[in-house]
Amino acid sequence: MKTRAPSSFPLSASTSLVPSTLGPSAFDQRTVNAETGLFAFDPGFSSTASYQSKITFIDGEKGILLHRGYPIEQLALKTNFTELTYLLLYGELPTQPQYQNFCANMAQHRLLNEQIRNFFNGFRRDTHPMAILCGTVSALSSFHKEAFDTSLFENRECAARQLIAKIPTIAAWAYKYTIGEPFIYPEEELSFSENILHMLFARPGRKETINPVLARAIDRILLLHADHEQNASSTAVRLVGSTGANPFACISAGIAALWGPAHGGANEAALDMFHQIGSKKNIPAFLEKVKNKNSGIRLMGFGHRIYRNVDPRAKLIQASCHEVIETLGLERDPMLDLAMELERIAKEDDYFISRKLYPNVDFYSGLILRALGIPTSMFTALFAIARTSGWASQWLEMTTDPNNRIMRPRQIYTGETFRNVVALKERPI
Ligand code: CMC
Numbered sequence: 001m002k003t004r005a006p007s008s009f010p011l012s013a014s015t016s017l018v019p020s021t022l023g024p025s026a027f028d029q030r031t032v033n034a035e036t037g038l039f040a041f042d043p044g045f046s047s048t049a050s051y052q053s054k055i056t057f058i059d060g061e062k063g064i065l066l067h068r069g070y071p072i073e074q075l076a077l078k079t080n081f082t083e084l085t086y087l088l089l090y091g092e093l094p095t096q097p098q099y100q101n102f103c104a105n106m107a108q109h110r111l112l113n114e115q116i117r118n119f120f121n122g123f124r125r126d127t128h129p130m131a132i133l134c135g136t137v138s139a140l141s142s143f144h145k146e147a148f149d150t151s152l153f154e155n156r157e158c159a160a161r162q163l164i165a166k167i168p169t170i171a172a173w174a175y176k177y178t179i180g181e182p183f184i185y186p187e188e189e190l191s192f193s194e195n196i197l198h199m200l201f202a203r204p205g206r207k208e209t210i211n212p213v214l215a216r217a218i219d220r221i222l223l224l225h226a227d228h229e230q231n232a233s234s235t236a237v238r239l240v241g242s243t244g245a246n247p248f249a250c251i252s253a254g255i256a257a258l259w260g261p262a263h264g265g266a267n268e269a270a271l272d273m274f275h276q277i278g279s280k281k282n283i284p285a286f287l288e289k290v291k292n293k294n295s296g297i298r299l300m301g302f303g304h305r306i307y308r309n310v311d312p313r314a315k316l317i318q319a320s321c322h323e324v325i326e327t328l329g330l331e332r333d334p335m336l337d338l339a340m341e342l343e344r345i346a347k348e349d350d351y352f353i354s355r356k357l358y359p360n361v362d363f364y365s366g367l368i369l370r371a372l373g374i375p376t377s378m379f380t381a382l383f384a385i386a387r388t389s390g391w392a393s394q395w396l397e398m399t400t401d402p403n404n405r406i407m408r409p410r411q412i413y414t415g416e417t418f419r420n421v422v423a424l425k426e427r428p429i
Contacts, residue, residue, distance in 0.1 A: 080191075
């Protein structure tokens, strides 16, 4: 359904509008291009809507995040990561029988083909788990050939479920490989987050009891990272998906995009930054470096392309952080105090105020993962485990979108204009 736009440049009477149910609508650039021959120049796509989607809505000015219409605060309080995954995939929260079937089916998919064990030996022991995740997820395509025929919903749905269920196993094995411990197989009777803890921390010959507080905290972190509309990694998944590539290759592209420090790698980078600052007394000097554009240093875990207000996930993560420390009776982490002081000072500084830079989800997520005993190298991999739900849901949505075409942006050429080739021997030395 399209309506006509007001007639002021670049909109004319014949420009179509693409309406939204919440947030800004868009003018249809295709009609502007057809009429004027002009492209839209939008580096970083900060003003371009590439898809219509029913999955996630963000109002960055007000700090609102909705999944399928439900506020993240309510989802965090009343559901778990597996229910949210079902919601993202299918559009509704599951009934109790649907939930039980879904959990049972996902638990069966956790196991990897035994041959996949061999892949790990090809990596150096000090490889980052994200590198192993990228490579191995793409290689899964050779074990699930049925996923190549994406014309059938059953194939697409099965691939989405396989990916969400298997990525924790690959990630946990990547960690075990880097520390030289034996791989721990997934357990069907454990919940999604319990199983992650089991595969990360159990050892053959040692019975591991999973602390339910820890499992709940991990589940909450996964829930808060599950989807975030058209971020860089989801866009990478959709871009690769638009070519018709198989879903394992698409998700592998998402993992690669997530790895960068401007995106999912920020949780690890924020913790490194807290280490570097070292103590509260060094905060002002560090912030001076951040504000000096020539230093190339950013305040990691601060700022967001969409949020110009506090990231609602950051508030929930911060609350979880305090909860976990109290419930587990952990000693208060001096790094948490440093982070809170850094946040306080930055929020009073005109540099950050004028640019509307607030803490994002990654400012506190590394601290809570650290408090839970998760190794730093696994922070971004956990983000990838969570985000696979969003990537898979967005990939599924894209495969039935009538507007889906191969993504192929245009450019503004700024190179040499036409010139003649001079043969090698005739060129000046
Ligand atoms: N520290 C210092 N200055 C910053 C920061 C920061 N973290 N973020 C933005 N700015 C400045 C930037 O230099 C620019 O200043 P000016 O207008 O004077 O040139 C202004 O704020 C606008 O920044 P931008 O780079 O145009 O903003 P963007 O929307 O392109 O970037 C971002 C968004 C998240 C990449 C950026 O804020 C950043 O690099 N943050 C640190 C990394 C981080 O925490 N990433 C996690 C994002 S949330 C989770 C996720 O998506 O994975």
